[in-house]
Amino acid sequence: MKRNSVLFLMLIFVISFSNIQFGNSQTEGPKTVFWEISGNGLEQSSYLFGTIHIIPKSDFEAFKIADNKLKDCEQIVFEMAIDVPLKQKIEWAKKLVLPEGQSIKGFVSAEEYSRLSSYALDSLEIKEFMFNKYLRLKPFAFYSALIPHVIGKKIEGYEMHFGKIAKRKKIPVAELESFEIQLAIFDSIPNDKQMEMFFSEDLDLHKEMDDLLDIYKRQDIYEMASLMNEEESEYNSFENELLIQRNKNWVIKLDDLMREKSSFIAVGAGHLAGEYGLIRLLREMGFKLEAISIIPEYETISSGNN
Numbered sequence: 001m002k003r004n005s006v007l008f009l010m011l012i013f014v015i016s017f018s019n020i021q022f023g024n025s026q027t028e029g030p031k032t033v034f035w036e037i038s039g040n041g042l043e044q045s046s047y048l049f050g051t052i053h054i055i056p057k058s059d060f061e062a063f064k065i066a067d068n069k070l071k072d073c074e075q076i077v078f079e080m081a082i083d084v085p086l087k088q089k090i091e092w093a094k095k096l097v098l099p100e101g102q103s104i105k106g107f108v109s110a111e112e113y114s115r116l117s118s119y120a121l122d123s124l125e126i127k128e129f130m131f132n133k134y135l136r137l138k139p140f141a142f143y144s145a146l147i148p149h150v151i152g153k154k155i156e157g158y159e160m161h162f163g164k165i166a167k168r169k170k171i172p173v174a175e176l177e178s179f180e181i182q183l184a185i186f187d188s189i190p191n192d193k194q195m196e197m198f199f200s201e202d203l204d205l206h207k208e209m210d211d212l213l214d215i216y217k218r219q220d221i222y223e224m225a226s227l228m229n230e231e232e233s234e235y236n237s238f239e240n241e242l243l244i245q246r247n248k249n250w251v252i253k254l255d256d257l258m259r260e261k262s263s264f265i266a267v268g269a270g271h272l273a274g275e276y277g278l279i280r281l282l283r284e285m286g287f288k289l290e291a292i293s294i295i296p297e298y299e300t301i302s303s304g305n306n
Contacts, residue, residue: 030291031220033269034066035279037258039288044262047073048278048289050269051158052216054147059213060156063294070165074261075172077254079268080179082159083167092179096141098191104135104142107195119203124149139194140186150205162266174257176250176267185241216269219294225274244276251281 033050047069070076084092098104105113120126126134126149134145148155166173186194215223250267257263271278279289 029222029273030293031218031222032291032293033216033219033221033272034063034292034294035272036290036292037265037282037287038290040286042258042287044074046258046263046265047292048265048267048272048282049158049162050219050221050272051162051266052212052269053159054151054155054157055213055216056151057154057156059217060161061217062161065292065294067162067165070162070171070264071169072262073171073264075174075257075263076162076166077174077176077257077263077265077267078159078163079176080182081173081175082163083173095183096138097136098138102136104137104139104195107139107192108199112199116199116203120146120149124205138186139191139198143198146205150209159266162264171264172261174263176253177246185246188241221269221273221277224270224272225277247271247276247278247281251278251285254278254282255285 035048037046037048047066049066104116108116117131120131120134121128124146126146134142137145163173165171189197250271254263254265267278273279283289
């Protein structure tokens with residue numbers, strides 16, 4: 001299977017502690033995950049920040065300029081609401097479980113299951129009773145359940161970070177899509193195909209995480225796009241469900257949200273570049289997008305509207 005499965009989830013779907021970029025017409029440009037949006041009748045600028053949904057706390061780095069821009073905005077926009085009541089989270093969790101009588105075992109061969117269980121129990125050191133619970137989850141949820149065991153106990157994420165600032169400053173929160181929409185996207189993909197997408201013979205989630213962190217720290221949104229382009233047909237067969245229609249829906253909603261209030265938009269970094277990325281789609285709608293460098297030692301606005 002795929003070497004970029006961590007990249008896939010961590011940069012795309014909040015539901016799985018997470019956009020795949022299939023087009024690659026935007027191959028070069030400023031390497032940054034932070035962009036200013038202006039023009040096209042906007043009275044105030046809004047901002048687009050490409051996140052990584054979950055990250056080891058030791059690798060997390062806050063960016064002062066992004067934090068300050070958030071504080072200046074009238075609302076923050078996430079892919080989906082993240083600060084919800086416990087009762088709601090419990091209801092969501094129930095929807096991540098496979099129907100009665102089904103298990104992850106049913107979607108892989110005996111050899112594949114042996115390899116997967118050995119990796120989880122030995123390499124990730126997951127307790128057997130916990131692993132058996134994970135086996136009842138839908139494939140994408142099963143995969144996401146493994147990620148914290150890769151990252152470790154101390155976890156951070158940019159949505160979490162920005163969410164805390166918004167809560168402290170009482171900044172209103174809006175969402176681009178609901179939990180139910182994200183769940184329906186995965187439910188539309190057959191379980192055996194999901195297993196093919198997320199697991200490989202040379203399964204090494206630690207290496208995948210290291211590769212992801214390297215790309216994200218370099219803020220190379222174009223390399224993120226090109227990595228997705230290298231994937232085989234399992235990803236590409238669901239291009240419309242995973243990327244195209246979602247981003248097209250989002251920019252329509254963002255148009256309305258930004259006209260109502262100045263917005264700080266925090267979405268998975270994989271949504272930004274590429275033929276169907278938010279940067280290109282927003283520009284096609286007439287907005288001006290200008291790259292903001294947020295390298296810690298040099299945070300400034302750079303040219304990027306080409």
